């Protein structure tokens with residue numbers, strides 16, 4: 233069994249393994265059973281049933297996720313959005329108010345603007361790098377502050393230390409979507425955040441073959457979220473639990489390669505005359521490079537850049553590349569490429585995109601774990617065609 237003194241790499245392999253092993257199995261088998269024999273449990277939440285996220289496969293995952301994030305407790309959910317929406321609905325109700333960063337994952341933004349608004353939950357959007365402006369948005373009903381570790385697709389790093397301090401002084405719950413860093417690169421709970429959320433679809437699973445989510449934090453908070461999830465029904469099925477657990481074992485190895493590859497590609501692109509601007513916090517030219525260096529052990533696999541020549545040039549580049557696949561999402565072993573204005577941010581108006589600094593010609597790359605030399609060579613041959 234892994235102890236809290238072990239490194240992340242060791243916890244990923246050993247935390248959550250049942251003692252004794254079930255029938256001696258080195259790998260925890262899939263418990264494909266909807267319901268389990270009653271063992272005298274007193275409460276509804278303790279009855280063993282897949283929807284209650286408490287089968288052996290769920291419990292093992294909860295232990296690994298809590299260990300690697302330094303949390304008292306963890307919970308898996310059917311998707312990143314299930315984890316995010318269930319968490320928000322566990323602490324916010326009609327008449328409550330929250331502060332949320334202005335550049336959020338599209339699904340989260342739409343949830344706040346449409347579903348949460350319909351329930352009478354009010355939101356003010358704040359600039360992650362302007363802490364002086366946050367207090368002006370406070371109301372007597374403000375309960376929570378919500379940010380992301382790095383924004384998509386510009387990779388801005390908000391003033392994360394200031395978020396923690398502000399939340400403590402104002403008695404707000406601080407919640408962070410740490411998908412873009414993963415616990416291998418950044419541990420928000422150690423910095424003082426109350427709750428850490430992930431789309432486990434991305435780096436945690438790492439193989440682009442399931443959709444899953446999770447939340448980590450203090451035991452009392454997790455009990456509240458678990459109860460809400462048990463009612464809302466966003467469960468992760470045991471087979472997806474098994475795949476997520478398998479993917480997690482190589483998280484540290486994969487992240488090291490994502491970090492190295494993205495930095496190599498960012499440096500390569502920055503050196504090309506056809507490229508005007510590269511956004512990657514690992515580059516010295518990035519406005520929050522010092523903060524990223526201080527807080528993160530790596531900056532992950534996502535970068536974005538602008539080419540000279542507008543959207544036609546961007547589309548030509550994407551078509552000329554041989555390795556990157558033109559597809560949304562991130563965090564898998566294969567490199568993916570998109571133009572956010574036509575994919576992740578297509579739901580915004582051109583004015584909204586412009587206000588966030590997302591131009592139509594911006595290209596986003598989710599760098600995989602191929603050889604960095606091969607990726608740079610592929611971008612070189614594509615740019616050479618210009």
Ligand SMILES: *Cc1c(COP(=O)(O)O)cnc(C)c1O
Pocket residue numbers: 311312313314337339380409411412430431432433434443444445
């Ligand atoms: C993908 C993503 C989500 C949503 O996760 P799903 O697993 O697709 O529901 C939330 N936040 C971030 C930062 C993401 O990248």
